Amino acid sequence: MKNKIFTTFALLIITATAFAQDYSMSLKGITKVIISSETTIVVKPHDSITFLMKASENYRNPNAEKSKGLKKISGSGDDNTNYGVEVIKEGTLLIVKGLRERRASNLVIHLPKNMNISVESLANNEIYIDGFSAEVETINHHGETLLANINGPIVAENGNGNITVIFSTLNQLYPMSIVADNGDIDIRMPQDASATIISKTPRGEFYSDFDIEVINESSIQKNKRSVKGKINKGGVEISIQNLKGNIYLRQLK
Amino acid sequence: MNCKDIVNLINDYKYNNLDYTNKTLVEEHLKSCSSCTQIHQEFIHLIDTINQVQEELPDKDLELNFNAMLAKEKLALKTSKSIAFKPKKKVLKSILQVAATILLMISCYVLGSYKDRASKAKEIAFLKQEKTEMQTVATLSLIDNESASKRLQAVSYAKDIAQPNNEILSVLIAKMKNDKHTNVRLAATNALAKFAKNTMVRQALIKALKTEENANMQIELIQILVDIEEKQVIPSMEKLLQNKETPNYIKDHIKLELKQII
Amino acid sequence: MKTLTDEELMELIVGGNLDMMRHLFQRYHIKIYNFCWQMTKDKDLSKDITQEVFYKVIKHRKTYRQNKFSSWIYAIARNLCKDHYKILNKTERLNDKNLKDTYSINDNRSEPLGNISQLNFALDQLSNSDRELIVMGKYQGLKYYEIAKITDSTLGAVKTKMHRAMQKLKDSYFLKTKHHEL
Numbered sequence: 135m136k137n138k139i140f141t142t143f144a145l146l147i148i149t150a151t152a153f154a155q156d157y158s159m160s161l162k163g164i165t166k167v168i169i170s171s172e173t174t175i176v177v178k179p180h181d182s183i184t185f186l187m188k189a190s191e192n193y194r195n196p197n198a199e200k201s202k203g204l205k206k207i208s209g210s211g212d213d214n215t216n217y218g219v220e221v222i223k224e225g226t227l228l229i230v231k232g233l234r235e236r237r238a239s240n241l242v243i244h245l246p247k248n249m250n251i252s253v254e255s256l257a258n259n260e261i262y263i264d265g266f267s268a269e270v271e272t273i274n275h276h277g278e279t280l281l282a283n284i285n286g287p288i289v290a291e292n293g294n295g296n297i298t299v300i301f302s303t304l305n306q307l308y309p310m311s312i313v314a315d316n317g318d319i320d321i322r323m324p325q326d327a328s329a330t331i332i333s334k335t336p337r338g339e340f341y342s343d344f345d346i347e348v349i350n351e352s353s354i355q356k357n358k359r360s361v362k363g364k365i366n367k368g369g370v371e372i373s374i375q376n377l378k379g380n381i382y383l384r385q386l387k
Numbered sequence: 388m389n390c391k392d393i394v395n396l397i398n399d400y401k402y403n404n405l406d407y408t409n410k411t412l413v414e415e416h417l418k419s420c421s422s423c424t425q426i427h428q429e430f431i432h433l434i435d436t437i438n439q440v441q442e443e444l445p446d447k448d449l450e451l452n453f454n455a456m457l458a459k460e461k462l463a464l465k466t467s468k469s470i471a472f473k474p475k476k477k478v479l480k481s482i483l484q485v486a487a488t489i490l491l492m493i494s495c496y497v498l499g500s501y502k503d504r505a506s507k508a509k510e511i512a513f514l515k516q517e518k519t520e521m522q523t524v525a526t527l528s529l530i531d532n533e534s535a536s537k538r539l540q541a542v543s544y545a546k547d548i549a550q551p552n553n554e555i556l557s558v559l560i561a562k563m564k565n566d567k568h569t570n571v572r573l574a575a576t577n578a579l580a581k582f583a584k585n586t587m588v589r590q591a592l593i594k595a596l597k598t599e600e601n602a603n604m605q606i607e608l609i610q611i612l613v614d615i616e617e618k619q620v621i622p623s624m625e626k627l628l629q630n631k632e633t634p635n636y637i638k639d640h641i642k643l644e645l646k647q648i649i
Numbered sequence: 650m651k652t653l654t655d656e657e658l659m660e661l662i663v664g665g666n667l668d669m670m671r672h673l674f675q676r677y678h679i680k681i682y683n684f685c686w687q688m689t690k691d692k693d694l695s696k697d698i699t700q701e702v703f704y705k706v707i708k709h710r711k712t713y714r715q716n717k718f719s720s721w722i723y724a725i726a727r728n729l730c731k732d733h734y735k736i737l738n739k740t741e742r743l744n745d746k747n748l749k750d751t752y753s754i755n756d757n758r759s760e761p762l763g764n765i766s767q768l769n770f771a772l773d774q775l776s777n778s779d780r781e782l783i784v785m786g787k788y789q790g791l792k793y794y795e796i797a798k799i800t801d802s803t804l805g806a807v808k809t810k811m812h813r814a815m816q817k818l819k820d821s822y823f824l825k826t827k828h829h830e831l
Contacts, residue, residue: 162441163679166533225675227533250534271535271568289535289570308536309543311570315602336606337636371543375573377603378636395812426819433819436764437787445682449696453674453703460707461667 157215158186164228166250166269167243171219171232174240174259174277179247179266185221185228191242192217260295269308278317286310286370292317296379300386304329309371318379321372322386328369331383332362338376342383390416393423397430454528462524515549522548523555530558535568542571546578556582560591569601576604580611589617596623602637613644621648655718663710673718674703680789681726687772687784688730698733702726720798723791727781727799734777771822779814786811 161167161183169175180186215221219241220231232241245251245266252271255261261274265283272279272290279297281288287308290297294316301323312319318338323329330349333340336359346363374381393416396409405413417424522544529541542562545555562575576595582588596608605627612620624641627633633641653661653669655676661669681702685695702725706713713721772780785791785799797807 163444165444165447252535269534269536273568287536287539289539289568291569309539309574310536311539311568311574313570313573313603336610336640373570373574375603377606394816429819429823430815433768433815433822434787436768436822437783440765440768440788442679442683443686443692444679445692445696445699449678449682449699450674452700453678454671456700456704457667457670457674457707464665464667 156186156188157192157217157219157221158184159221159228161185161228161246161249163226164223164249165226166252167228167230167245168252169230169232169241169243170254170256171230171241172256172259173232174261175232175253175255176240176242176262177251177253177266178242178244178264180244181246183246184244185230186244187215187217187219187242188244191240192219267305288312292319296320298322301327302386303327304370306370309373311373312375313373314376314379316378317376318382319374319376320382320384321374322384325385325387326366328366330362330364330368330371332360332371332373333381333383334360334373334375335379335381337378338380340381340383343385344383390420390423393417393420394426397423397427451528454532455524458524458527461527462520519548519550523552526555527558530562535566535571538562538566538568538571539574542574542578546581551582553587556585556588560588563591563595569603572601572604573607576607576611580614583611583615583617589615593617593619593623596620597626602634605637606640609641609644613648616648618648621645659710659713659718662707663713667707670703670707673706673722677719677722678703681722684723684726684784684789685730687788688777688781689733690769690773694733698726698729701729705729717795717798719791720795723785723795723799724801730781731777767822771818774821775814775817779810779817782807782811782814783818787815 164185167185169177213220218232222229222231230243247266248268249266250269251263251266253261253263254273255275255277257276259274259277261272261277261279263270263272263281263284267285270281270284270286270288270290272281272288272292274291274295274297275293276295278295279290279292281290281298282300283302284300285303286301286305287310288299289310290299290312292314296317296319297312297314298320299312299322301321304323304327306328312321331346340361344365346361346365347368348361348363374383393413396405396413417427526541526545526548529537529544532538532541542559545551545559548555551559556579559575559579563572563579566572566575576592579588579592583592592608592612596605596612599605599608609620609624624645628638628641653672655673658669658672662673678699682695682699685698686692689695689698702722705725706722772783775783781800782796785796786793791799793807793811794804796802796811797804800807802810
């Protein structure tokens with residue numbers, strides 16, 4: 135009897151450690167990581183060219199005991215990571231799908247700083263991306279988005295909820311665009327950043343502490359709620375459009 | 388069988404390329420011959436090292452240049468006059484550089500006045516055509532790129548073309564209707580606003596409003612159509628007003644705009 | 650579209666559907682680039698040659714004959730690399746800058762890099778034709794019959810040459826090691 139208990143105990147430990155391993159995958163040949171999930175998504179940079187999910191940040195499976203030895207059958211995809219996440223390589227893309235069972239928790243992912251990222255949060259959750267210097271694309275259908283310490287280019291869309299973008303420098307290579315339906319758009323960038331801003335606030339207001347040199351252009355809509363202007367002699371084009379909420383464009387201090 | 392023969396077979400042995408007889412021969416020989424065993428070990432080590440070599444990834448501009456070249460070749464195929472695109476020594480670095488050179492050339496021609504007016508005008512017209520061609524190529528090569536930033540760039544190239552051809556207008560219309568990112572759809576719609584005098588564009592804008600479900604897109608389309616005083620927009624606006632699912636703030640906006648056009 | 654074979658895609662391209670070229674580009678550009686990289690050890694040049702290879706595929710699509718596409722595109726890449734050697738002889742190939750390029754250590758990789766730089770060194774000791782065989786056969790995993798097609802040779806000849814090339818590579822690889830140990 136004693137023996138039996140010991141064996142079960144040992145087995146338990148083995149399963150627990152097997153599950154508690156970090157999940158990592160080489161990003162050799164990968165140029166872009168596309169993430170979608172029904173949970174809050176957190177993306178952080180690290181110094182290795184890998185896709186990493188840490189057990190300490192991601193592991194949670196209250197049903198591990200009950201489902202031991204069984205394979206999860208799901209219509210929405212295959213959990214090939216043991217983290218309730220499906221990871222697929224497709225050419226130069228890495229596709230990451232958070233599966234449904236993760237609904238109540240966060241998905242924390244580590245990627246190299248210069249990896250192009252596309253993130254979509256499907257419902258009622260947040261997106262946090264901090265410290266990346268490559269292309270960042272986000273779509274958040276319902277919830278807050280925070281893009282901090284980034285250089286762009288960015289293409290961001292928020293359905294309902296505020297979006298905050300903090301640029302550490304402003305990449306001048308590609309045009310950028312930030313669009314929201316409902317909620318505020320709050321952008322901070324360095325005082326000396328050069329940009330050409332096109333803002334549209336059909337039902338909201340546009341506030342800024344930058345000196346904006348307004349350009350009168352015939353193609354700009356007659357509507358008074360559209361403004362096109364240069365900051366620090368003009369630069370990369372940033373389109374900001376907010377249907378109902380306000381736009382705040384602040385100097386980073 | 389001597390050691391020399393065995394060494395010749397070892398390579399294939401490693402890759403399992405030997406038939407049964409030869410395989411047995413090699414295995415038997417390896418058991419008894421230490422020098423061949425060493426050679427065998429060395430090969431295994433060498434192959435392992437080769438397998439450790441990682442693939443290098445080319446810079447992204449390889450793909451960009453390829454796309455530009457493909458677009459150019461497609462254009463050439465369409466107009467069925469072969470445009471000399473073959474790069475001389477170095478393969479073209481970037482469309483942008485070429486465009487910049489052309490712009491520089493234009494300004495040189497404008498500044499320098501050693502040519503008579505007529506031929507100068509002709510040259511400039513030619514250069515303008517070249518520039519349009521470059522922008523067309525750049526647009527087409529980036530418009531379906533995986534990166535949303537590059538698709539935005541493509542739209543912005545297209546917007547700068549003074550007289551875009553139908554292919555450009557069609558891809559803009561397609562982008563207005565369909566893109567993963569609303570940002571790109573809005574940008575395409577905005578670019579189209581510039582060409583709203585074109586009947587095809589005008590019809591596409593009117594049609595788009597009828598089926599559009601995204602609020603930002605709806606407002607943008609209404610704004611553009613009201614600005615060009617397109618009366619055909621009125622029924623769509625009224626329909627949106629009657630729709631129960633339309634949010635109140637959009638209805639307010641539509642009412643405001645309706646006053647302007649009626 | 651992605652399930653079509655290379656040859657089926659090529660047929661569409663010959664028929665005038667140039668867009669299908671994108672799929673072939675996706676399938677081959679990294680392989681071709683790496684082939685050029687191993688042969689020239691010059692990143693810019695490899696990029697230029699790769700670009701030129703795809704240009705030639707489009708330009709000469711009408712001359713493509715039902716062969717295996719991979720053999721055809723490798724043959725084009727090989728010829729372009731060869732053209733390059735005619736201009737540049739081997740001593741120039743290994744000037745200081747390229748040496749640094751070749752043997753620079755990438756911090757993100759965990760392999761015993763000493764071996765790989767030794768391997769690079771050994772590979773550079775070989776003749777162009779030997780190196781080409783090894784890069785195609787061992788680095789890129791092409792089959793002997795494919796290499797025979799690409800190099801316009803016979804299966805038997807490729808086998809024999811490959812054995813000799815591998816022998817040479819091994820010898821110069823291990824000679825280097827022994828020097829280190831002394």
